[in-house]
Amino acid sequence: MTTQTVGTPLSRALKKRLESTKRSFYFLTRSPLATIGLAVVIAYVLIAIVGPEIIGGNPLMMKQYYLFQGHSIVFNPLPPFKYSQFPLGTTFGGYSIYEGIVKGARNDLILASAVVISGALIGVVLGSIAGYKGGVLGEAIMRVTDIFLSLPTIVIALAFLTVLGRYENVMIGALIIIWWPTYTRVVRGQVLTVREQKYVEASVAAGSSSLRTVIKHIIPNSIYPIFVQMSLDYGNVILTLAALFFLGFTFAGPGFAEWGNIISAASNSAYAGAALYNYPWTITIPGLVILLFVLSLNLFGDGLRDVLDPRMRR
Amino acid sequence: MEEALVVKNLKTQFFIYDGVVKALEDVTFTLNKGEVLGIVGETGCGKSVTAFSIMRLIPDPPGRIISGQIRMGNYDLMRGIDQEAEIILKKRPKIKHHNNVIKKNEHFYNKIRGRYISMIFQEPMAALNPVYTVEDQIIESIYLHSMTKILKVIKSASEHLPDLKSFRESGEIGAEFNDEVGTELSKIKNLKKGKDSVEKHLDMLIDEATKFSEKKEKYEELLKHSIEIDDLEEKLLGEVGEQERDSIISVLTKEAKKTKLNRLTKKLKKKNPDPIVSEARREALALLESVNIPNAFQILKNYPHELSGGMLQRVVIAIALSNDPQILIADEPTTALDVTIQAQILELLRDLKKNRGTSIILITHDLGVIAEMADRVVVMYAGNVVETAPSLELYHNPKHPYTIGLLQSIPRVDDPTKKLNIIRGTVPNLITPPAGCRFNPRCQFAFDRCLVEVPPTIETSEGHTVACHLFTGKEVR
Amino acid sequence: MSEILLKAIGVRKYFPIKGGISGRTLGYVHAVDDVNLTIYKGETVGVVGESGCGKTTLGRVILDLIEPTTGALFYKPDEASVNQLEGLYTELTANGARELKKEEKKILGTTKDNIYKSRSKRKDFRSRVQIVFQDPVSSLDPRMLIKDVIAEPIRINGVPKEDGTNDGTGARVRLRGEVANKYVLDIVTEMGLNEDHLYRFPHEFSGGQRQRIAIARAIAVKPEFIVLDEPTSALDVSVQAQILSLLKNLQKKYNVTYMFITHNLAVIRAVSNRVIVMYLGKIVEEALTDELFEFPIHPYTQALISAIPIPDPTFKRQRLVLSGDVPSPANPPSGCRFHTRCRFAKEICSTEEPKLKEIRAGHIVACHFAEEILKTETSSSGIKKTRETAK
Missing domain, CATH: 3.40.50.300 (P-loop containing nucleotide triphosphate hydrolases)
Incomplete structure (x- = not known):
């Protein structure tokens, strides 16, 4: 406690901030489930970064493998753990499931990040305005938010994709439109509580402008629930993405590496009815990959909430 | 003087992430019958932990009473604590067994709390449930503990049933009754509303009485049952053997589960015009009136948020008094209130002590309140009792340097010229308290012995004890 | 008595009570109702009353932290003219305030020096006044280092040129880098804290220390007037004595004027010259x-x-x-x-x-x-x- 640390004021301040982050991390690691969640998420991120480079080829697309049976080309799925070339087997259309999962990790994470981060940014800006300024503008923002929240998620996305065409940007845009209202609402709720804190009043008393108060005090103190919300939403976005791909409302064809797309390959084939029965791995393996990722994110998000809410610390 | 409560070498600790908080260390004091004992000290000195330890309300985890004795008359309130501690600290047997022991003891303390010892808190709002009316909450408390009393009243009333009937038939008004019905009647007469209304009321009474007689058997059975339970509990509180105690507790726990009294509570909530209910309501009204609540009948129907802080504190006191406890622990009862309301509540507490003879432990940081209220004062610092003395003696002849410093650091409204003395430093961290006397880092008289040796408690004069190396004399403990 | 520092005339603050589905105004909470107040330079005014008496609201209104319903506030006014205005106002309201609301507004609203109405005056005023709150837990931003907490008002307002004196007209300088750090360090040393404390978060301190930090933040810009809103109510008596003596010393050193709001009459008696x-x-x-x-x-x-x-x-x-x-x-x-x-x-x-x-x-x-x-x-x-x- 009393050790006299030396260094420039800047380095000391940084050191202190690092220490406090370390402490938060320590509290996170005290929960085994959250630690496992975090580890799995990190593993996925690593795979998304490194995996496609190792496999090579177009990082976005899966390669098609043709199999010859007699004289004709067939795309019948191959079982997993049998061929070293296809460790997890292949799905309909001759795509390697392993390749699809690894490359899909990158695509899915990029798409989901784009959606979640933009949604959160819009939410923080609108939520802060609605919470801090309030008044007619705040009311208007919140009512619009309510309207968007009351629309069914998938249906909006489908509508956008149908009307504006099946483009990548449209898909991301549609998902952002689905997600920003949640953040706006969370941020506004937080801002309303933080706004009443005495340190905000003290800052105003010191002559701080509204913008400065919001940036310096309000946002730093209301941002943490957003991180929790983001970590939980990541999984939801990926599920929605998978659902859209599965339903066939996509901007890309069957070769696009995306987890939901791998499943849809099975369901869209001529053998769809019998796929689960005859070729169970074509659905279960990518399904499990999605399940594990979403589950881990949720565990991590729960742990994060406990850490960031000091009342839960003990 | 007779002792109402004896606390001896009480030691409570909290096991948290940063280490073990040694919250109480050898706390010893006595509460005499019918007196107000003030416990005074600063934040973190262990006043509230002491109160919670006595009530056995220390949240576990992280808190735990490690050792010590608390006796109320002949009753050992620490019973079972060793057993619990042993289970938790050392042996760690199967969780099921552990839970059984705790559950059994829990039942025992539920009987003590509220019935023999009551507690009122600093925040009256937090002590009341916001979704129930004041009436519901008072009645609940009566129900939990004083069912026998109510049943007895009903029984005595039902015994007068024949009288009432003959009285009605004779058509005379003005007969004398010495029971509840009689007083009801005389009340009506005082109202001078005329014969008609009296007769109407009589009709009502007889209606009720008929209901009585129909249910009489049931009530008598209930009463018997309730008295049996009371006897068992009484026995439990007294000196009984280990075996017997376990069997009593298991009987009581079973009773509590299936008891008819519980089912009656449900009935109460349905606003059933059962005599038990109306009796409990009357009792609740009388209680509110006893704590000087004006317009008590209205207040009964209110929800907690509709009342002001002072009024709420009165309601909380009324609930605490609902079972005529022998000991009332008031933990900072006036800290959240304005001075003029504080004066009202203190007046009420004084009346309580005078009229009911309740022994009160008054916990506060305000030495002014203590001076006005307390007969004797216990000064606590960092989990230790540093000084105990009669109130007059303490204020005019304080011994411990901490007490002296504390008294000199209060701004005096009656003597503004007095310079404020400052105790330097702050209350120590109780995870790593200073060795020796815990006050030594802040004490201006500290010498080498204070740094290593825990000071013994010394009696300097009759009833005045101090734990400080500066004094020599008879060691009390 | 000496020079007038602050004069408030006819200050009212009514908080609307909103209710119903449409959010109509159902009535008003009369938190501060027609208060005239004079504060002299260098004194300590105690404001005492029970909860709900409007003392806290008065403190906020005096600092222009919340806008009053009506009223005028003058900072270092010309004594004669302001007294004349007060006389005029009292005369006006003597005959029943309701009907005369318009004229009353005319008198109070048009004066150029009224801080509530003048933007430039308001900005200048904010740099000369400060507030210390009752609750030392919520008055410090939990995510800021103490260094930044104390430096915040300095960054916004700068400090008076001549260290330690605020002549009321002098321009203010903004401090940067090393100078700013040194300045903050000087302030906390004066409060009885050390350099190590600068690099900690508020939750690492006890109540008394936090209140010291809050006072340091207030005194950092060398204000002329500080509203102390129950500064010791949440503290223990021994710590209260420390804080009271610290406040006294600071007043002596910087010649600052206090408005001390509390419900504790004993504290009022110990610190103030005048009581309201x-x-x-x-x-x-x-x-x-x-x-x-x-x-x-x-x-x-x-x-x-x-x-x-x-x-x-x-x-x-x-x-x-x-x-x-x-x-x-x-x-x-x-x-x-x-x-x-x-x-x-x-x-x-x-x-x-x-x-x-x-x-x-x-x-x-x-x-x-x-x-x-x-x-x-x-x-x-x-x-x-x-x-x-x-x-």
Whole structure:
């Protein structure tokens, strides 16, 4: 406690901030489930970064493998753990499931990040305005938010994709439109509580402008629930993405590496009815990959909430 | 003087992430019958932990009473604590067994709390449930503990049933009754509303009485049952053997589960015009009136948020008094209130002590309140009792340097010229308290012995004890 | 008395009570109602009253932290003109305030020096005043290092050029880098903290230390006027004594003026030169400290003083326990607002509102029976007198 640390004021301040982050991390690691969640998420991120480079080829697309049976080309799925070339087997259309999962990790994470981060940014800006300024503008923002929240998620996305065409940007845009209202609402709720804190009043008393108060005090103190919300939403976005791909409302064809797309390959084939029965791995393996990722994110998000809410610390 | 409560070498600790908080260390004091004992000290000195330890309300985890004795008359309130501690600290047997022991003891303390010892808190709002009316909450408390009393009243009333009937038939008004019905009647007469209304009321009474007689058997059975339970509990509180105690507790726990009294509570909530209910309501009204609540009948129907802080504190006191406890622990009862309301509540507490003879432990940081209220004062610092003395003696002849410093650091409204003395430093961290006397880092008289040796408690004069190396004399403990 | 630092005239603050589905205004909470207030340079004014009496709101309005419903605030005004204005205003409101609202606005609104109406004045004013809050837990941003907490007002306002003096006109300088760090360090050293404390978060401190930090933040810009809103109410007595003595030393050193808001009369007596007693948004009594405690005239003040617990069991006095609770400020009683709890209340009290009048030298009271009470009652309710009789 009393050790006299030396260094420039800047380095000391940084050191202190690092220490406090370390402490938060320590509290996170005290929960085994959250630690496992975090580890799995990190593993996925690593795979998304490194995996496609190792496999090579177009990082976005899966390669098609043709199999010859007699004289004709067939795309019948191959079982997993049998061929070293296809460790997890292949799905309909001759795509390697392993390749699809690894490359899909990158695509899915990029798409989901784009959606979640933009949604959160819009939410923080609108939520802060609605919470801090309030008044007619705040009311208007919140009512619009309510309207968007009351629309069914998938249906909006489908509508956008149908009307504006099946483009990548449209898909991301549609998902952002689905997600920003949640953040706006969370941020506004937080801002309303933080706004009443005495340190905000003290800052105003010191002559701080509204913008400065919001940036310096309000946002730093209301941002943490957003991180929790983001970590939980990541999984939801990926599920929605998978659902859209599965339903066939996509901007890309069957070769696009995306987890939901791998499943849809099975369901869209001529053998769809019998796929689960005859070729169970074509659905279960990518399904499990999605399940594990979403589950881990949720565990991590729960742990994060406990850490960031000091009342839960003990 | 007779002792109402004896606390001896009480030691409570909290096991948290940063280490073990040694919250109480050898706390010893006595509460005499019918007196107000003030416990005074600063934040973190262990006043509230002491109160919670006595009530056995220390949240576990992280808190735990490690050792010590608390006796109320002949009753050992620490019973079972060793057993619990042993289970938790050392042996760690199967969780099921552990839970059984705790559950059994829990039942025992539920009987003590509220019935023999009551507690009122600093925040009256937090002590009341916001979704129930004041009436519901008072009645609940009566129900939990004083069912026998109510049943007895009903029984005595039902015994007068024949009288009432003959009285009605004779058509005379003005007969004398010495029971509840009689007083009801005389009340009506005082109202001078005329014969008609009296007769109407009589009709009502007889209606009720008929209901009585129909249910009489049931009530008598209930009463018997309730008295049996009371006897068992009484026995439990007294000196009984280990075996017997376990069997009593298991009987009581079973009773509590299936008891008819519980089912009656449900009935109460349905606003059933059962005599038990109306009796409990009357009792609740009388209680509110006893704590000087004006317009008590209205207040009964209110929800907690509709009342002001002072009024709420009165309601909380009324609930605490609902079972005529022998000991009332008031933990900072006036800290959240304005001075003029504080004066009202203190007046009420004084009346309580005078009229009911309740022994009160008054916990506060305000030495002014203590001076006005307390007969004797216990000064606590960092989990230790540093000084105990009669109130007059303490204020005019304080011994411990901490007490002296504390008294000199209060701004005096009656003597503004007095310079404020400052105790330097702050209350120590109780995870790593200073060795020796815990006050030594802040004490201006500290010498080498204070740094290593825990000071013994010394009696300097009759009833005045101090734990400080500066004094020599008879060691009390 | 010396130069006038602040003058507030006709300050009212009504908070609307919104209700119903449409969010209509159902009524108003009369938090501060028609208060005239003068604060002199270098003094400590104590404002005392129970919860809901509007003392905190008054502190906020005086600092221009919340906009008043009506009223004018002058900073270092020309004494003669401002007194003239006050006279004019009092005359105007004497005949019933409601009808004259327009004219009243005309008088108070058009003055150029009114801080509530002038943007440039307001900005300048903000840099010269500060506030210290009751709750040291929520008054420091939990995610800021102490260094940044204290530096914040300096970054916004700069500091007066000549260190330690604020001549009221001098330009302010913004400090940067090393100089700023040194400046902050000097301030905290003065508060009894060390350099190590600068690099910690607020939750690592005890209540007393946090209050020191809050005071450091307030004093950092060398303000001329600080509103202390219950600065010691959340603290232990031994720490309270430390903070009170720190505040006294700072006042001596920087010649700063305090407005000390508290419900604790003992603290008021220890620190202030002049006391203002408030009840339900109105000033009911105003006098120099010793005068007020020895000769309280208003029945409310008398009851307040008699309710203070005195840490001396031998101290006996007449106890005046008020009955009932403070009425709701949303619906204050007619006439004299205290008449529902007053032991002298007569008919006139419920119909006619008493005006503040000077009963003794510098002793202003709002009570219909002030003179009579002064003759008969005070001798037994003042604190010093009773002490003598007790002996």
